[in-house]
Amino acid sequence: MTHPLRLGKLEALMLDIDGVLLTDGEPISGAVRSTHALLELGIDLRFVTNTTAVPRARLLARLRDLGFPVSPHTLFTVAALARRMFEREHRTRYRLLGPPGLEADLGDGRIELHDPSTPDWVVMGLHPPVFQHDSLNIGLRDLLRGARLVALHANRVWRTRRGMELGLGAYVRALEYASRTEAKVMGKPSRAFFQEVIDDLNLPLESVAMVGDDTESDVAGALNAGIHGIQVKTGKYTDRSLALSGTKPSLVVEDINDLATRLEAARH
Numbered sequence: 475m476t477h478p479l480r481l482g483k484l485e486a487l488m489l490d491i492d493g494v495l496l497t498d499g500e501p502i503s504g505a506v507r508s509t510h511a512l513l514e515l516g517i518d519l520r521f522v523t524n525t526t527a528v529p530r531a532r533l534l535a536r537l538r539d540l541g542f543p544v545s546p547h548t549l550f551t552v553a554a555l556a557r558r559m560f561e562r563e564h565r566t567r568y569r570l571l572g573p574p575g576l577e578a579d580l581g582d583g584r585i586e587l588h589d590p591s592t593p594d595w596v597v598m599g600l601h602p603p604v605f606q607h608d609s610l611n612i613g614l615r616d617l618l619r620g621a622r623l624v625a626l627h628a629n630r631v632w633r634t635r636r637g638m639e640l641g642l643g644a645y646v647r648a649l650e651y652a653s654r655t656e657a658k659v660m661g662k663p664s665r666a667f668f669q670e671v672i673d674d675l676n677l678p679l680e681s682v683a684m685v686g687d688d689t690e691s692d693v694a695g696a697l698n699a700g701i702h703g704i705q706v707k708t709g710k711y712t713d714r715s716l717a718l719s720g721t722k723p724s725l726v727v728e729d730i731n732d733l734a735t736r737l738e739a740a741r742h
């Protein structure tokens with residue numbers, strides 16, 4: 475992104491969910507009100523998440539129950555993108571090393587964990603209970619027989635009530651290393667995921683920004699896709715993670731509420 479960010483010119487925001495709107499499934503204080511305030515300023519919102527913990531329909535219902543102004547057309551998740559890739563390549567059989575229920579988004583081609591046949595894809599979503607030595611070995615053998623590795627995202631860490639925990643990316647790297655293959659990463663910061671939302675918005679790139687707590691996935695991914703990247707200091711943000719990333723966000727704000735306040739001021 476070569477254009478400087480001018481808040482008064484922003485027409486659309488892509489909002490990350492975990493760490494920007496929610497922490498551990500609960501709304502960050504003021505976040506519901508602030509998303510409504512952004513809409514009232516005439517800003518188009520898209521909800522763009524790497525999360526694979528729950529199927530898309532359940533996430534949509536949960537966000538609506540909490541009061542967020544989200545609809546089926548404005549929520550973008552990664553599993554749906556993976557499914558479109560499977561269908562495009564006419565290879566739809568996958569083994570899921572990830573949360574149960576995700577087949578609702580990934581399609582009918584799932585083969586069970588202990589089914590001896592070789593899938594087209596080994597799909598990894600964040601679900602720590604499945605990341606055990608024996609189940610990872612099942613995925614490894616699939617890869618050694620020619621299956622391709624699909625990482626729904628490759629986040630390094632995530633933040634829970636207990637503190638930072640190993641992200642999906644750590645497990646993906648383990649299988650890449652052992653199998654000498656490279657995963658296809660579907661979620662942020664992959665350009666394909668950003669591009670899908672950019673195409674949907676159909677606005678000039680300089681009028682769009684991604685708002686996220688993950689500097690690599692959200693902010694650097696956005697900048698790479700040609701839009702602005704706004705860093706919030708909630709969620710998994712730390713001064714250290716920003717410094718280590720080597721990324722310069724278009725703007726750093728305290729939280730989504732701070733951003734809404736600044737945008738309101740910029741419009742008056």
Ligand SMILES: [Mg+2]
Binds near residue numbers: 687
């Ligand atoms: Mg996040």
